[in-house]
Amino acid sequence: AQKVTQAQTEISVVEKEDVTLDCVYETRDTTYYLFWYKQPPSGELVFLIRRNSFDEQNEISGRYSWNFQKSTSSFNFTITASQVVDSAVYFCALSEAQTGANNLFFGTGTRLTVIP
Amino acid sequence: DAGVIQSPRHEVTEMGQEVTLRCKPISGHNSLFWYRQTMMRGLELLIYFNNNVPIDDSGMPEDRFSAKMPNASFSTLKIQPSEPRDSAVYFCASSSVRGPVYNEQFFGPGTRLTVL
Numbered sequence: 001a002q003k004v005t006q007a008q009t010e011i012s013v014v015e016k017e018d019v020t021l022d023c024v025y026e027t028r029d030t031t032y033y034l035f036w037y038k039q040p041p042s043g044e045l046v047f048l049i050r051r052n053s054f055d056e057q058n059e060i061s062g063r064y065s066w067n068f069q070k071s072t073s074s075f076n077f078t079i080t081a082s083q084v085v086d087s088a089v090y091f092c093a094l095s096e097a098q099t100g101a102n103n104l105f106f107g108t109g110t111r112l113t114v115i116p
Numbered sequence: 117d118a119g120v121i122q123s124p125r126h127e128v129t130e131m132g133q134e135v136t137l138r139c140k141p142i143s144g145h146n147s148l149f150w151y152r153q154t155m156m157r158g159l160e161l162l163i164y165f166n167n168n169v170p171i172d173d174s175g176m177p178e179d180r181f182s183a184k185m186p187n188a189s190f191s192t193l194k195i196q197p198s199e200p201r202d203s204a205v206y207f208c209a210s211s212s213v214r215g216p217v218y219n220e221q222f223f224g225p226g227t228r229l230t231v232l
Contacts, residue, residue: 043205043225043226043228044223044224044226045207045209045223045226046223047220047221047223050219050220091159103161103172104149104161104221106158106160108158109158109159
């Protein structure tokens with residue numbers, strides 16, 4: 001069963017628009033961790049945020065904000081006032097604690113294009 | 117601080133040749149991961165090490181793939197013999213794992229492998 005679903009394959013917005021990237025996860029563990037990574041055209045994977053399953057407080061970092069809702073198993077990512085530099089593929093990922101594994105299950109990614 | 121270092125950044129080889137990818141994790145990190153990224157399969161974990169010991173290699177595609185971590189500051193991923201379907205970007209990532217706390221993984225720049 002797919003553990004992380006990013007239903008939006010591609011999104012295009014005009015600069016300065018707000019955009020939300022959706023992430024839905026599936027796990028039976030009561031303790032787990034959620035992550036967002038950014039992959040710009042240069043190819044590297046850049047860590048953006050980690051969230052623990054027992055902390056549902058939303059977080060804001062500059063133009064970025066994250067909405068974690070356990071009731072809907074979602075961990076959505078919003079970029080406010082998008083900029084061209086935000087153009088990238090964004091990956092949501094899950095790590096399950098009780099399996100004893102430390103690996104990340106990645107979604108298929110959402111390609112965001114910000115049009116100037 | 118130096119991030120995860122991978123070499124080479126690009127590798128072009130012919131089918132049947134041996135390929136060795138190298139990774140130096142972030143100093144002080146005790147977990148190391150090898151991922152492969154392709155258009156068809158996305159990001160998939162190949163193997164990971166905790167304290168230089170391989171923990172889960174279930175993602176290694178077949179016996180042609182092998183990975184070692186002789187010490188805390190160096191790991192290799194070897195493909196012998198290489199095949200065109202091995203063409204992908206190979207990422208190395210490292211993390212600091214302490215007990216049940218799962219910290220974020222930091223990725224290297226990747227090695228783009230092309231097997232002709």
